[in-house]
Amino acid sequence: MVDISLLTSSLIAGDRAVLARAITLIESRRADHQAEAQALLKAVLPLTGKAVRLGITGVPGAGKSTLIDALGVMLTGRGHRVAVLAVDPSSTVSGGSILGDKTRMARLAVDANAFIRPSPSAGTLGGVAAKTREAMLLTEAAGYDVIIVETVGVGQSEVAVAGMVDFFLVLMAPGTGDDLQGIKKGILELADMVVVNKADGENLPRARQAASDYLAALAVMMPAEPDWPIPLKLVSGLTGGGLGELWDVVGRHRTLFAADGRLTQRRARQNVAWMWNLFETRLLAEAKSRPVLSARMAELEDAVRAGRTTVGLAVDEMFALLQQA
Numbered sequence: 001m002v003d004i005s006l007l008t009s010s011l012i013a014g015d016r017a018v019l020a021r022a023i024t025l026i027e028s029r030r031a032d033h034q035a036e037a038q039a040l041l042k043a044v045l046p047l048t049g050k051a052v053r054l055g056i057t058g059v060p061g062a063g064k065s066t067l068i069d070a071l072g073v074m075l076t077g078r079g080h081r082v083a084v085l086a087v088d089p090s091s092t093v094s095g096g097s098i099l100g101d102k103t104r105m106a107r108l109a110v111d112a113n114a115f116i117r118p119s120p121s122a123g124t125l126g127g128v129a130a131k132t133r134e135a136m137l138l139t140e141a142a143g144y145d146v147i148i149v150e151t152v153g154v155g156q157s158e159v160a161v162a163g164m165v166d167f168f169l170v171l172m173a174p175g176t177g178d179d180l181q182g183i184k185k186g187i188l189e190l191a192d193m194v195v196v197n198k199a200d201g202e203n204l205p206r207a208r209q210a211a212s213d214y215l216a217a218l219a220v221m222m223p224a225e226p227d228w229p230i231p232l233k234l235v236s237g238l239t240g241g242g243l244g245e246l247w248d249v250v251g252r253h254r255t256l257f258a259a260d261g262r263l264t265q266r267r268a269r270q271n272v273a274w275m276w277n278l279f280e281t282r283l284l285a286e287a288k289s290r291p292v293l294s295a296r297m298a299e300l301e302d303a304v305r306a307g308r309t310t311v312g313l314a315v316d317e318m319f320a321l322l323q324q325a
Contacts, residue, residue: 011040012044026138071247081114081115085149130278172210194230195235196210196232199241
């Protein structure tokens with residue numbers, strides 16, 4: 001039995017070990033632990049919501065970890081407390097690697113004002129996103145005023161992270177084989193800012209060319225917000241060049257969107273979407289937990305795969321069985 005009152009007070013006091021224990025609690029699938037986790041989250045909820053929530057994604061080789069390490073160190077040097085949460089769909093297999101995350105961000109890992117944690121896996125990307133959201137609330141309650149959510153994987157993880165942060169940064173790198181590959185995936189449509197990394201040394205001319213290509217692409221895209229044309233910056237995670245300007249853009253965006261209530265509205269929409277995502281995840285888990293329904297679901301999968309029935313009929317039967325159970 002967890003003493004929620006003691007856990008809450010220690011968390012608010014900024015105890016890093018307690019924060020780690022609290023995140024482990026929300027990771028647990030045990031029913032009693034989940035009940036305690038929700039009690040903890042309810043207790044700390046009034047203390048959340050004040051941090052800058054920054055999402056960062058990027059194509060393979062873009063240098064996300066190097067940039068986050070440098071940005072985080074710069075921010076702690078300015079008096080901020082920084083938490084890094086990594087969303088990795090592959091952690092459904094490996095469980096994530098705390099050591100791996102700390103190796104990739106060596107300076108930030110030993111910074112007393114930073115906290116690094118991989119996203120706890122819950123078997124699906126939707127589950128990973130849900131646990132990351134809860135971990136975000138806990139880190140905010142523990143006094144971290146900048147929360148960086150990093151996508152380690154690709155694909156749907158980008159959409160998931162964009163749906164839980166205030167500012168979504170898309171990181172690109174020159175010379176990756178196809179400098180416009182991110183546009184093909186629709187990733188730029190999610191962006192609040194595009195950053196070309198590795199703009200240093202011999203890479204600088206290629207970085208400038210890549211930036212020119214992205215600017216041309218952005219010029220023909222309709223921004224999600226008319227008064228926020230998507231900015232593009234050149235940075236170097238290796239040297240730290242341009243990171244101050246990057247953070248200034250994040251600040252300008254926050255000031256603009258907080259002033260007219262759009263930041264509050266965005267977070268409200270995200271919370272409602274999170275509620276329905278979690279409901280759908282739990283509904284599916286509940287259905288699979290019913291022995292009769294679970295067995296029939298497997299048979300229906302085979303029938304759909306073999307073309308013996310339609311998807312609609314299979315779903316109709318599953319719902320009918322769920323209502324009978």
